[in-house]
Amino acid sequence: MLDVDKVRKDFPILAVEAHPGVPLVYLDSAASSQKPTAVIEAMNAYYRTTNANVHRGIHRLSEDATNAYEGARQRIADFVNAPSAEQVIYTRNATEAFNLVAATWGRANLGPGDEILLTEMEHHANIVPWQMVAQQTGAMVRYIPFTEDGRLDLTDLDNLLTERTKLLSFTAVSNVFGTINPVNQLVRAAHAVGAVVMVDAAQAVPHMAVDVQAWDCDFMAFSGHKMCGPTGIGILYGKRELLEAMPPYMGGGDMIRRVTLEGSTWNDLPWKFEAGTPSIAEGIGLGAAVDYLSHLGMDDIHAHEQHITHYALESLSEIPGLKLWGPPASEKAGVATFTLEKVHPHDIAEILDKEGIAIRAGHHCAMPLHHKLGLSATARASFYLHTTTAEVDKLVASLDKVRQIFRL
Numbered sequence: 326m327l328d329v330d331k332v333r334k335d336f337p338i339l340a341v342e343a344h345p346g347v348p349l350v351y352l353d354s355a356a357s358s359q360k361p362t363a364v365i366e367a368m369n370a371y372y373r374t375t376n377a378n379v380h381r382g383i384h385r386l387s388e389d390a391t392n393a394y395e396g397a398r399q400r401i402a403d404f405v406n407a408p409s410a411e412q413v414i415y416t417r418n419a420t421e422a423f424n425l426v427a428a429t430w431g432r433a434n435l436g437p438g439d440e441i442l443l444t445e446m447e448h449h450a451n452i453v454p455w456q457m458v459a460q461q462t463g464a465m466v467r468y469i470p471f472t473e474d475g476r477l478d479l480t481d482l483d484n485l486l487t488e489r490t491k492l493l494s495f496t497a498v499s500n501v502f503g504t505i506n507p508v509n510q511l512v513r514a515a516h517a518v519g520a521v522v523m524v525d526a527a528q529a530v531p532h533m534a535v536d537v538q539a540w541d542c543d544f545m546a547f548s549g550h551k552m553c554g555p556t557g558i559g560i561l562y563g564k565r566e567l568l569e570a571m572p573p574y575m576g577g578g579d580m581i582r583r584v585t586l587e588g589s590t591w592n593d594l595p596w597k598f599e600a601g602t603p604s605i606a607e608g609i610g611l612g613a614a615v616d617y618l619s620h621l622g623m624d625d626i627h628a629h630e631q632h633i634t635h636y637a638l639e640s641l642s643e644i645p646g647l648k649l650w651g652p653p654a655s656e657k658a659g660v661a662t663f664t665l666e667k668v669h670p671h672d673i674a675e676i677l678d679k680e681g682i683a684i685r686a687g688h689h690c691a692m693p694l695h696h697k698l699g700l701s702a703t704a705r706a707s708f709y710l711h712t713t714t715a716e717v718d719k720l721v722a723s724l725d726k727v728r729q730i731f732r733l
């Protein structure tokens with residue numbers, strides 16, 4: 326079991342006041358997580374003792390920087406059980422991973438008559454790059470719908486997933502509903518029709534043990550900043566034969582083997598996809614984040630979030646006029662998305678902010694999802710390894726204040 330009081334001491338920001346005399350209650354980890362001292366110190370130590378460019382210099386600092394940066398890649402690969410570190414490409418974030426696959430694999434493999442299958446609950450990062458490549462190639466984008474309670478509606482899957490489907494890309498965990506989707510079932514169904522599968526694991530890898538080999542997905546994307554790591558670093562995992570067959574994404578230093586005035590040849594994996602000086606400190610920071618999460622144990626982190634989510638949904642459901650969106654706690658990750666009768670979610674977030682509570686209000690980069698619900702925005706409280714039931718109690722009490730202010 327997670328020792329939450331001890332965990333909280335690992336996050337310096339949790340001791341910072343939101344406003345003078347008002348403690349911070351950070352319930353916005355799904356947007357971006359806070360960073361433990363171990364991550365902050367790993368990046369600090371890199372700049373203090375090891376800073377140099379990687380893969381280039383024949384001097385001690387450069388060798389140390391390269392070892393730290395590549396060592397982090399290996400630990401990140403182990404964290405998601407990737408068969409090798411060469412299949413773990415550093416990107417800026419999950420968004421860049423989707424754009425990379427759409428621009429390289431997509432342009433090389435899609436054409437008129439082909440279909441890309443997504444779901445209606447996707448984050449824009451897993452919609453827009455496919456719409457762009459569909460426009461460029463003549464392929465068509467289709468969507469698996471969701472039910473009113475925020476589950477994927479798979480009743481018509483046989484008609485949506487056909488031999489015309491070249492790619493299925495879907496989120497393992499919805500950033501709005503929190504729904505944990507049936508990854509294995511969807512991967513098997515897509516492979517049965519010969520489609521390639523990309524999984525959006527931006528809300529999964531930070532919160533539960535993920536094993537890419539057990540999922541058997543072809544590509545997977547996630548972001549460092551949602552899993553206790555820094556911004557500016559994300560991961561694209563891919564199956565080796567696909568990555569090897571794909572053309573590079575960006576051209577420049579590091580991604581080449583040989584350049585002549587007539588043309589160039591490409592470096593080996595993973596560097597073929599990593600042009601230019603990379604985010605070195607950020608890669609090292611993400612390595613420290615996976616060490617931190619692994620040390621605590623992903624199963625214990627998940628169990629803690631499940632406990633908090635059950636508690637939160639039960640407490641929130643007692644507030645008159647409050648509607649919770651998404652499936653029951655047992656089917657979702659640490660997210661409580663809600664609306665309050667007659668109050669705009671932005672007003673809720675503003676009033677909660679005065680109480681020191683940070684939540685997110687808006688469309689959460691999922692406009693099609695909100696459009697289908699007939700909403701322009703929702704309010705979302707999201708939980709992580711440091712969230713306590715006392716913080717949930719404060720959220721509930723503050724929502725009562727919102728109701729008083731609006732005389733509900």
Ligand code: PLP
Nearest residue numbers: 418419420448450500527528548
């Ligand atoms: N996918 C999901 C499910 C997300 O929640 C997010 C971020 O909110 C992303 C993708 C995009 O992540 P990033 O903005 O770090 O690229």
